[in-house]
Amino acid sequence: MDIAELKAELEQHHAACFGWALSCCARDRGEAEEVLQTVYLKILEGKARFRGEASLKTWLFAVIRKTAATEYRRNLLRKLRSAVSSEQVSKREPAGGEVDAAFDRSEEQVRFRLALQHLPARQREALHLVFYEDLSLREAAEVMGVSIGSTRQHYDRGKKRLREVLERTEVDYGISWRGKENPGAV
Amino acid sequence: MELVGEEKKIQALFSELRLADEQAAPSFAGVWNRAQLRPRTRVSPLNVSFAAAAFAVFVAVVALALWSSGSRPQTGPTNHTVAVTPATPSVTPPTTGGPTPKGRSVVEQRQAARNLRAARFAARQKAELLAARRAEIRDATAISSWQSPTATLLSSQNDALLNSLPQLNESVKELKSFLPNK
Numbered sequence: 100m101d102i103a104e105l106k107a108e109l110e111q112h113h114a115a116c117f118g119w120a121l122s123c124c125a126r127d128r129g130e131a132e133e134v135l136q137t138v139y140l141k142i143l144e145g146k147a148r149f150r151g152e153a154s155l156k157t158w159l160f161a162v163i164r165k166t167a168a169t170e171y172r173r174n175l176l177r178k179l180r181s182a183v184s185s186e187q188v189s190k191r192e193p194a195g196g197e198v199d200a201a202f203d204r205s206e207e208q209v210r211f212r213l214a215l216q217h218l219p220a221r222q223r224e225a226l227h228l229v230f231y232e233d234l235s236l237r238e239a240a241e242v243m244g245v246s247i248g249s250t251r252q253h254y255d256r257g258k259k260r261l262r263e264v265l266e267r268t269e270v271d272y273g274i275s276w277r278g279k280e281n282p283g284a285v
Numbered sequence: 286m287e288l289v290g291e292e293k294k295i296q297a298l299f300s301e302l303r304l305a306d307e308q309a310a311p312s313f314a315g316v317w318n319r320a321q322l323r324p325r326t327r328v329s330p331l332n333v334s335f336a337a338a339a340f341a342v343f344v345a346v347v348a349l350a351l352w353s354s355g356s357r358p359q360t361g362p363t364n365h366t367v368a369v370t371p372a373t374p375s376v377t378p379p380t381t382g383g384p385t386p387k388g389r390s391v392v393e394q395r396q397a398a399r400n401l402r403a404a405r406f407a408a409r410q411k412a413e414l415l416a417a418r419r420a421e422i423r424d425a426t427a428i429s430s431w432q433s434p435t436a437t438l439l440s441s442q443n444d445a446l447l448n449s450l451p452q453l454n455e456s457v458k459e460l461k462s463f464l465p466n467k
Binding site: 106109110113114117118121128132135136137139140143205207208211212226227230231258261262 | 291292295296298299301302303305306309311313316317319320321323
């Protein structure tokens with residue numbers, strides 16, 4: 100695949116890639132853009148090479164995930180060096196202003212985003228890849244670099260945890276979920 | 286994948302999220318161009334720290350090798366036959382006192398200082414070596430003349446008799462002394 104062809108393919112997946120990068124960077128827009136740039140640079144330099152072992156989208160997502168992890172570690176080191184307090188370093192909560200500034204989001208959506216941040220990374224990734232990117236569990240497993248059984252477990256636990264967090268934050272649709280679990284209870 | 290119940294709800298929430306993200310996503314051309322403009326070779330801090338550590342280890346090894354070769358005694362088998370001589374270092378460091386001659390370049394001055402340091406180092410080494418040898422000889426002398434404090438308890442009047450053996454052609458009279466008394 101030559102570079103022009105690859106560029107066209109990348110352009111098709113760009114929005115999805117950005118969404119995935121956002122998820123990998125704890126919804127930090129600047130960091131997600133930086134990660135995406137690094138990924139494109141890796142592709143341009145030939146450091147990341149598509150060998151056709153998986154679909155391009157799956158491969159791309161795996162590269163983004165790895166790059167985001169590297170960038171996160173690098174940023175962590177940088178912050179440690181500049182003697183930022185450990186609380187600021189370890190917490191990757193999105194900035195409050197960022198949450199409500201960019202879009203006209205509903206309260207439900209904001210709660211949902213915050214709930215996502217409370218999930219363990221693996222569970223969040225599994226849910227994101229399945230629900231957001233419409234990947235199958237097998238493809239999600241390829242992206243995450245784990246077995247399909249493990250991915251299924253993260254997916255199931257993620258759903259359960261998300262429901263618990265949303266219920267805890269008193270989201271309106273808590274009743275409907277409880278209703279699904281125990282249909283005869285209502 | 287067929288979605289049921291809560292999955293549909295989650296799907297709806299994720300769809301909404303995706304829609305918002307797509308609206309806020311930067312243009313592909315922008316990100317691609319910025320990636321192209323970025324410097325190609327970036328040395329990671331890990332590599333730098335690894336190189337620094339490797340260099341430090343190398344310097345330490347070289348210093349250790351130099352130190353060990355410098356402190357090794359350079360005498361051969363005549364180590365124990367060294368005559369005790371006064372430990373006056375024979376190396377006379379070049380004199381640097383007094384005003385520096387006119388026209389002498391900075392390089393020469395540095396060279397002279399370096400020579401002085403080297404000469405001092407050599408003199409110190411030689412003095413240390415001689416002191417060590419003197420100590421060795423002193424210890425050896427002390428060991429050879431050492432006597433046990435209980436040695437007197439083992440001596441008796443008949444030591445000469447006990448320590449001697451009868452000789453051939455010795456008179457019978459003298460030999461009698463070896464026989465038990467009847």
